[in-house]
Amino acid sequence: MAQIEVRNLSIEYRLPKGEGTFTAVDSVSLDIEAGEFVTIVGSSGCGKSTLLLAIAGLVPIADGTLTIDGDAVEGPGPNRSVVFQEASLLPWKTVLGNVRFGLEMRRWRQGDLSKRAMQYINLVGLGSFADYHPHQLSGGMRQRVNIARALAVDPAVLLMDEPFGALDAQTREVMGDELLRIWERDRKTALFVTHDIDEAIFLADKVVVMGRNPGHIKDVIKVDLPRPRRGEMLDSDAFAEYRRRLRAHLAADMATMHLVREAV
Ligand SMILES: Nc1ncnc2c1ncn2[C@@H]1O[C@H](COP(=O)(O)OP(=O)(O)OP(=O)(O)O)[C@@H](O)[C@H]1O
Numbered sequence: 150m151a152q153i154e155v156r157n158l159s160i161e162y163r164l165p166k167g168e169g170t171f172t173a174v175d176s177v178s179l180d181i182e183a184g185e186f187v188t189i190v191g192s193s194g195c196g197k198s199t200l201l202l203a204i205a206g207l208v209p210i211a212d213g214t215l216t217i218d219g220d221a222v223e224g225p226g227p228n229r230s231v232v233f234q235e236a237s238l239l240p241w242k243t244v245l246g247n248v249r250f251g252l253e254m255r256r257w258r259q260g261d262l263s264k265r266a267m268q269y270i271n272l273v274g275l276g277s278f279a280d281y282h283p284h285q286l287s288g289g290m291r292q293r294v295n296i297a298r299a300l301a302v303d304p305a306v307l308l309m310d311e312p313f314g315a316l317d318a319q320t321r322e323v324m325g326d327e328l329l330r331i332w333e334r335d336r337k338t339a340l341f342v343t344h345d346i347d348e349a350i351f352l353a354d355k356v357v358v359m360g361r362n363p364g365h366i367k368d369v370i371k372v373d374l375p376r377p378r379r380g381e382m383l384d385s386d387a388f389a390e391y392r393r394r395l396r397a398h399l400a401a402d403m404a405t406m407h408l409v410r411e412a413v
Pocket residue numbers: 162163164171172173191192193194195196197198199200364
């Protein structure tokens with residue numbers, strides 16, 4: 150049994166003013182093994198965030214089943230942490246306060262909270278910024294705090310929706326390397342949504358490609374590059390082949406978008 154099992158999952162959003170419902174994810178099935186790093190790519194609006202939110206327990210399921218370790222997902226739970234694109238930090242709390250707050254929210258009882266929070270702040274390389282407030286940090290640093298907060302509560306599954314989407318290309322690459330270094334330590338199950346094809350391949354054990362109208366899974370590509378991943382791998386033939394496959398999928402999706410537009 151896979152840790153996360155998604156079976157014929159459909160998610161619908163209610164449209165405003167009683168205009169019915171919109172199917173954002175249509176009959177999606179996916180297995181995610183414990184300790185796997187899975188990335189999701191696909192054109193805007195294909196349901197990547199919706200699928201991630203469903204696994205987080207933040208949107209209701211219209212049809213199908215979704216289980217984590219055999220238990221049906223019926224809402225958020227302590228076995229999952231979510232990191233969004235915008236670091237959702239409390240502006241009036243320090244870095245330490247924010248990471249501690251994550252533990253307090255989960256009613257963490259084991260040991261000293263500040264000590265545990267500091268361990269994770271050190272892990273993301275912000276040890277000397279523990280007393281800073283969010284506005285005194287760069288976007289990349291704020292996102293590191295966010296990741297520290299998500300990891301400190303020791304979730305079985307880490308869900309990330311374009312966590313580096315607001316960062317410049319260079320910072321993004323550094324953050325990807327950092328995230329893998331941290332992930333290598335205890336290999337938690339990770340689900341990571343991105344628009345960046347190279348990032349999707351570089352991080353993943355497998356890349357899920359989604360398509361739109363309505364949101365579905367087009368392909369699941371297993372990435373057989375060795376770990377730990379190294380920057381040089383981006384220049385390898387194997388990487389180029391993965392890149393080519395993903396680009397072909399996304400180009401096909403863009404082509405159908407044009408057709409839809411012309412038909413309208
Ligand atoms: N709360 C909502 N109410 C109604 N429709 C929604 C809602 N949230 C998302 N949708 C619709 O569901 C579809 C999928 O949205 P979703 O945010 O999952 O896409 P995405 O793949 O994450 O896109 P992006 O890459 O732009 O973040 C879109 O057509 C969107 O308009």
